[in-house]
Amino acid sequence: MKYSRLIAGTMTWGSWGKQLSKKEIEALMNFCITNHITTFDHADIYGGYTTEANFGKAFKDASIKREDIQLISKCGIQLQGDARNNTVKHYNYSKDYIIWSAEESLKHLETEYLDLLLLHRPSPLMVADEIAEAITILKKDGKIRDFGVSNFTPSQMDMIGLRMDIDVNQIEYSLTEHAAMHNGTLDFMITNGIKPMAWSPLGSVFKDDNEQTRRIHKQLGALMDKYNATEDQLLLAWIMKHPSQIHPVVGTTTKERLKLAIEATKIELELEDWFLILEAAQGCEVP
Numbered sequence: 582m583k584y585s586r587l588i589a590g591t592m593t594w595g596s597w598g599k600q601l602s603k604k605e606i607e608a609l610m611n612f613c614i615t616n617h618i619t620t621f622d623h624a625d626i627y628g629g630y631t632t633e634a635n636f637g638k639a640f641k642d643a644s645i646k647r648e649d650i651q652l653i654s655k656c657g658i659q660l661q662g663d664a665r666n667n668t669v670k671h672y673n674y675s676k677d678y679i680i681w682s683a684e685e686s687l688k689h690l691e692t693e694y695l696d697l698l699l700l701h702r703p704s705p706l707m708v709a710d711e712i713a714e715a716i717t718i719l720k721k722d723g724k725i726r727d728f729g730v731s732n733f734t735p736s737q738m739d740m741i742g743l744r745m746d747i748d749v750n751q752i753e754y755s756l757t758e759h760a761a762m763h764n765g766t767l768d769f770m771i772t773n774g775i776k777p778m779a780w781s782p783l784g785s786v787f788k789d790d791n792e793q794t795r796r797i798h799k800q801l802g803a804l805m806d807k808y809n810a811t812e813d814q815l816l817l818a819w820i821m822k823h824p825s826q827i828h829p830v831v832g833t834t835t836k837e838r839l840k841l842a843i844e845a846t847k848i849e850l851e852l853e854d855w856f857l858i859l860e861a862a863q864g865c866e867v868p
């Protein structure tokens with residue numbers, strides 16, 4: 582895998598969250614790289630189509646070599662708002678739109694190529710042949726290196742995969758949202774050599790206070806001493822134990838948390854501890 586084991590998600594770096602300044606973005610990029618997080622996950626829509634450009638301005642002036650990092654972006658979601666004249670939120674996977682959107686991402690990110698372009702969400706109206714044409718052109722022109730999808734089911738991967746290789750599927754996967762390991766998504770990806778990346782890898786554990794998250798905190802609390810680890814580290818270790826070799830896309834912009842996250846890649850949860858944590862999430866033992 583040419584991507585770092587942990588991937589830095591940029592969704593909240595800009596106006597959708599922390600509103601980092603150019604200097605802060607540069608510092609955060611450097612911090613990530615020093616800590617072996619060399620892959621940065623973007624989407625055209627982050628910050629209402631503004632975060633890629635914020636990142637690109639910082640990258641342009643930083644002394645970071647392009648070949649030392651990997652840039653991911655996504656296309657296809659058409660938001661309503663000031664940036665685009667759309668009457669309704671929708672998806673667009675026409676050949677021309679995919680090519681145009683990827684080229685916009687290149688311009689904004691101040692780069693010649695994307696390491697990976699993802700179709701952000703499946704559309705009921707997507708046509709595999711048309712997508713394949715766009716991806717073939719983008720690859721031939723050296724504008725993208727890998728192609729992938731995001732939030733795709735096995736049958737959607739099958740359909741698109743008939744026309745071209747899918748390198749990655751970026752899915753929602755965490756202790757509190759683990760349908761992908763039961764509904765065939767991760768099995769399909771192992772069988773077909775499609776690499777999984779997991780967005781929102783901490784799930785709702787720090788967002789919600791309910792019976793489930795209280796059970797999870799209790800169980801993680803009981804294991805923290807044994808592994809000399811924090812709760813967020815145990816949550817990451819839990820998803821990384823899956824045999825599909827999931828790459829978590831971490832969303833934090835807090836340097837201490839990023840450092841803890843990278844250290845979590847060394848934690849090997851014991852088999853029964855993994856199931857104890859699953860049981861806490863499910864509220865019952867496995868059948």
Ligand SMILES: NC(=O)c1ccc[n+]([C@@H]2O[C@H](COP(=O)([O-])OP(=O)(O)OC[C@H]3O[C@@H](n4cnc5c(N)ncnc54)[C@H](OP(=O)(O)O)[C@@H]3O)[C@@H](O)[C@H]2O)c1
Pocket residue numbers: 589590591592593622623701731732751752779780781782783784787813830831832833834835838
């Ligand atoms: N493909 C898709 O459809 C899709 C959808 C959504 C997201 N994504 C990608 O996935 C990335 C990550 O998503 P996410 O932000 O939901 O991921 P996450 O890593 O599960 O959550 C990170 C958030 O949790 C907060 N947090 C609270 N307590 C924490 C703790 N103890 N340790 C670590 N973080 C803690 C962080 O706050 P602080 O920042 O204040 O530390 C941050 O806001 C996004 O940036 C984006 O690149 C992709």
